[in-house]
Amino acid sequence: MHDLGEAFWLAFQLVWAGDADLMEIIVLSLRVSLSAMVFACLIGLSIGSALAVTKFRGRGVVLVVLNALMGLPPVVVGLLVYLHLSRAGPFGWLGLLYTPSAMIIAQTILITPIIAALSRQVLEDLHHEYAEQFRSFSVPRHAAMGALMWDARYSLLTVALAGFGRAVAEVGAVIIVGGNIDHLTRVMTTAIALETSKGDLPLALALGIVLLVIALGVNALVMTLRNTAGRYAYA
Numbered sequence: 001m002h003d004l005g006e007a008f009w010l011a012f013q014l015v016w017a018g019d020a021d022l023m024e025i026i027v028l029s030l031r032v033s034l035s036a037m038v039f040a041c042l043i044g045l046s047i048g049s050a051l052a053v054t055k056f057r058g059r060g061v062v063l064v065v066l067n068a069l070m071g072l073p074p075v076v077v078g079l080l081v082y083l084h085l086s087r088a089g090p091f092g093w094l095g096l097l098y099t100p101s102a103m104i105i106a107q108t109i110l111i112t113p114i115i116a117a118l119s120r121q122v123l124e125d126l127h128h129e130y131a132e133q134f135r136s137f138s139v140p141r142h143a144a145m146g147a148l149m150w151d152a153r154y155s156l157l158t159v160a161l162a163g164f165g166r167a168v169a170e171v172g173a174v175i176i177v178g179g180n181i182d183h184l185t186r187v188m189t190t191a192i193a194l195e196t197s198k199g200d201l202p203l204a205l206a207l208g209i210v211l212l213v214i215a216l217g218v219n220a221l222v223m224t225l226r227n228t229a230g231r232y233a234y235a
Contacts, residue, residue, distance in 0.1 A: 011205035022206055029187040032100055033168040036107035040167075041160050043108075044115030049145040051116075052123035066120070069113035074106075078176030081106045085177065098179040103187070106173040111163040118159040123148045158222045165218045169211065 014022050051062065083089050085097040085105075096102045126148050127134075134144045149156060171189035178185035180194055188207045195204035 010202035014206040025191050032103045035104045036167045037164040039108045040112040040115050044112045045119050047116040048119030049123050051120045052127050053144050066117050070117050074172030077109050078173030081177050102177040103174045106177050107167040111166050115163045122152050122155045126152050154225045158225050161218050161222050
């Protein structure tokens with residue numbers, strides 16, 4: 001066990017030197033979370049835009065369920081994915097358990113409701129402004145959805161970044177389906193938990209520093225995109 005000052009100093013040295021194990025964990029974390037964000041955006045934005053422009057019986061119930069799913073417990077998602085991907089599960093034959101693919105699936109399930117719910121709110125607010133014009137020009141629903149998403153592209157990028165931030169900081173689901181296997185499925189959050197329990201504080205702190213930098217970078221990018229969207233809106 002290192003004293004705190006020495007642990008921080010060694011952590012900064014690991015980051016500055018670009019330690020190979022550290023970089024491997026960071027790259028895998030970013031690959032998994034970015035992949036999950038892309039898949040979640042493909043699904044979530046489609047759901048959100050459809051709900052924004054469509055009125056149907058039971059829509060209120062769907063919105064309540066969608067908003068509730070934003071708070072999905074990660075360990076429950078991990079357990080459900082584990083049961084489906086295990087050898088006894090319906091998708092066990094794919095051999096995805098304890099692979100980065102299983103981690104991507106779990107993170108995608110976690111953040112898709114977030115992206116769908118937030119994008120639905122953004123696009124629905126915008127649709128209220130254009131609904132009359134769409135009706136007067138008889139714009140097809142799919143064309144209206146595309147126009148709304150293009151007009152709200154900066155706001156939707158902030159939604160996507162919110163999903164990414166949620167994914168990259170997640171630990172419960174990925175440790176269940178990934179197993180935290182060294183050089184295969186070890187990501188930043190699971191490595192921090194493991195190294196802390198082992199007493200290897202320098203590596204845990206180094207990963208924590210990188211995770212904080214990523215979080216700050218995502219938030220800075222979100223603010224920049226919001227300001228850009230505001231300038232274009234009032235230009």
